[in-house]
Amino acid sequence: MDTLPIEVWTYGDAELFDSWGRPLTEFWNQRALDFEGWNCQLKASPEPKAAATEVAAMTTNAKPESILIGLADSDLAPLLADELTRKNIPHYDPEGTPLHLGGIGRLTELLCQLSQEANIANVRTLLQHPDCFAYIQASDSQPHLLRKLDQCFERHLCADLDALIQFTDDARLRGALKALKSLQYSIKQAKHFSQGLSNALKDIYADVEIDTGESSKPWRERAEAVRQLLAEVATAEDTFPKLSTDLARSLVLQGLRKAKVHPDRPRQAHDLLGWLELLWNDAPQLVLMGLNEGKVPESVIGDAFLPETMRALFGLRTNEQRFARDAYLMEAICRRRTGERGQVDILVPQKAADGSPVKPSRLLFLGSADTLLPRTRTLFAQSDTNEPPTDYSIPWKLSPPPGLPLPERISVSALKSYLECPFRFFLRHIMHMRPIDLESREMSPAAFGTLLHAILAELKGLSIDSQTKPSDLIAKLHAIAENEIEHKFGRELSFALRLQKEAILARIQAYVERQIEDVRTNGSIQILHTESKFSAKLEGIELRGVIDRIDQRGDRIELTDYKTADSPKSPEKAHLAPLARKEPPAHLPEEAFFEHGNKRYRWIDLQLPLYVYSQLEAGKERPRVAYINLAKTLEKSEIAPWEDFTQSHVDSAIACAEALIRQIKAGVFWPPNPDLREDYDDFAPLFPDGIENSVKAEAFQNYQFTKTNDMAESL
Structure with a gap:
């Protein structure tokens, strides 16, 4: 048998790695990380927004080859991207953008939701999508049409698209709603869900002219990603003829969230690199954000089918091995910037993107006895300000619109x-x-009172005396109430409306009894x-x-x-x-x-x-x-x-x-x-x-x- 010699090169001392160049867990899990000697600056931030602001300040006017931005926590990427955008700093996320967050991907997601439940929220969101609004060819402006939709819902509490079509008294809104109804019908009537969804998208974009130039490239990329996703789901539906519509819809929705599209990288953009990509970039300064426990080192906890002991027996990667890998990466990243070769700034937020408290990574506590206490004080330091941090800010104070007319x-x-x-x-x-x-x-409460007022308004012209039979008056008002409620909300009432209907009938009965009691006493x-x-x-x-x-x-x-x-x-x-x-x-x-x-x-x-x-x-x-x-x-x-x-x-x-x-x-x-x-x-x-x-x-x-x-x- 022929043999081929293999050389394994490691970035570090050979005794710290096994024969395949993998970090040895018994060494790296106990190895001290000398951040102080490696020219690393540790800093705690009270919240991710403060850390993002500091990263943007460090990056301003810096060339991409001179500074590297690292994100140990990918959840912080949108927050940092927003801050860089506000400071006009070009940036690029190699991870890409989820398909469902914009354009035709978002429209595909909304059509999935419409086919499942055509409630007011789904209908309203669809009408807000510019491509769908162009398809319905509404003569009204988008805000005006949405306002009429909201008013119709507010008056009649329409539970779904059919009820909205029934109760709207505006012909143009009804036309827009019927266009959505036809899309829903085309999806539901197709043999397979993917085919119906594809037909609905073809109807929407049938009359749209697509430019073949660079300006429409993002749209074409998203459209191609959607086409491939629907083709994959169609293959699954053909392979498994009994695949349910709900499962096919779920496959599309999951695919939209997992698929990524990658826009063109802007000129002179700073890349927002993840933890595992940082070692391969040689920029002299590294700004690392989000080095928190659970993100680095990554851990798998509580797996019912593959606990740690079984993963070790099968030769699968364990949490100890992940820790050793990340400890090695941490040292390698820092040591290549030691001394005059550069610097490393590690910003550790004390809160996650959702505002929940988080802990610093265990890697940051790997050190000597002399460094443990100072690091702990640094990483758990209180904010300099006495005010609690907030997740919002007010960029300006509001003023009323000038020159409104004095009411007559x-x-x-x-x-x-x-x-x-x-x-x-x-x-x-x-x-x-x-x-x-x-x-x-x-x-x-206001609508409930208004309806009750409208019912009792039918008493005009009535005389009430001691001879008036309460049962007759109750029956009369109850009949009026039944008609008013059916006219306003239809025959099919939600459970909440049925309860309110009973409350109205009960109040009418109590009122009549009190009214008869009053006329018997006072005339x-x-x-x-x-x-x-x-x-x-x-x-x-x-x-x-x-x-x-x-x-x-x-x-x-x-x-x-x-x-x-x-x-x-x-x-x-x-x-x-x-x-x-x-x-x-x-x-x-x-x-x-x-x-x-x-x-x-x-x-x-x-x-x-x-x-x-x-x-x-x-x-x-x-x-x-x-x-x-x-x-x-x-x-x-x-x-x-x-x-x-x-x-x-x-x-x-x-x-x-x-x-x-x-x-x-x-x-x-x-x-x-x-x-x-x-x-x-x-x-x-x-x-x-x-x-x-x-x-x-x-x-x-x-x-x-x-x-x-x-x-x-x-x-």
Whole structure:
């Protein structure tokens, strides 16, 4: 038999390696690493962002051949890439970009999700993809179409694409949704999932002209990667005819995440190399980031089928061997830059990319007894700043858009919002900002109350006396409720909506029993009007409101307002707050305070007094006011009159409303109320660092409206 001599060359002393040049575990697991003697600088960073900022600072104005950037933790690559991009430092990640993160790869992933579940989130995300939006050929702009989609969902809580098509009243949105429905149908009707997905992609890109030049090269590379992936899945489907659609879809989704595309390397770019590639680069300076336990050395822990002892018996790589390999790489990387040949900067974050705490690598503690304590102090050093590190930063303070029109009309409920907080009033009623929840499958408290109001509005013209049968009135209102709910949400209700439907029916029954009890005690009523609109001029602005119910009881008018809270307040407590030791909100004018019964209060709502003001007639008795509390149980349901309501309440409320309108016209929307609970504040997520630290206060202290009202809207 012929023999061939083999020479094994090692970068280090021969006795530290076996005959094949592999690091010997018994030596390297105990070998001291002399970072101090090798010109290595160890530094702890409180968080990955701080480490990325320091890497960018070291790399600025440095040539790629003079400095090497190493990433022991690949999860930090996007964070570092973002920081380098912000500093305009060219860089390149040889690992590539996952196929599913952009372009046709992302569209393929979204079509997989659409074929599995056409919920509102998937539909909305598909419409946001530029290629899909071009395919549906919508005449509306993308933001406008998405806004109409959100509004349709908010009104009807549409569970899927079919419900959206059913309930939308906009022809252009319906056309866009039907185009998505046709894509879903083409995927589901194909013999194999891969074939259906391929057909859907062909339909989307059928009329797209693809440039053959360099500008379209990234798109062509992604398209080719998707084509190869679908061909592989098609082969699997042909080989295994009983392969389920769910499994085929899973194969595509996994393939999209595993496949990588590699864009062209920019000129003079710094490569972001992984741990195992660092030894082969000879740049004199190395900046190594992310040397944390679990990343280097890499460990396999808790494998049920191949524990460490069995891996050693089979000759497979063990954790000890990985540790020895990484210890060798660490020494080799550092020693080639010892002395005047270069330097090594090792930045060790104390947190991972997701914010969880992490430990320094065990490699960093391989040293003599004299070096262990100083290294430990360095690697676990506290941040220089006393403030806790944050994962976000505010690059500028927000300002309101200039020259918004002064509103010509204002609602009673908007005045309540201003009493609560003028800044949030500006966001909600001047800029018309409001949150839209695309995840909820049940009515919000406001929508629940609005639906109940709409049902009870059908009582207009009804007379109720002691002879009225509760069962008849309950049956009538229940039938109205059934029709309203079916018209708004369809026949197929989610579990949450079915529960809310039962809650509405229960509240109606409790209300009827309380209403019959009231007329038997206080006399019959005739419901003259429901949802009665009114308007009045105050300080040159039209004040508007809607009175839930106007009743005639004998010779007197009663104004009532429905409340659906489970623990309702009395009218007095809902409108007036006693002054406590704590200072009231600083934005309130003097007119917002009211003395009554030897006590001083501040107005927190002007609703019922303004209702009375709108219905005052000369020579007639002032209307009475009350709440009808529509709680879910009979015990909490009640008709709560405002017993000590007087004309002084009306006069004070009008003076307060006029003062508030003067402040609104003067552009006074500061300071914000600091006492609002975060869970009741719709705008809290916009200001994680606090409103005062996020916006320009002076811009809201004297906001300048436009002089003309041509574009004015009502509040």
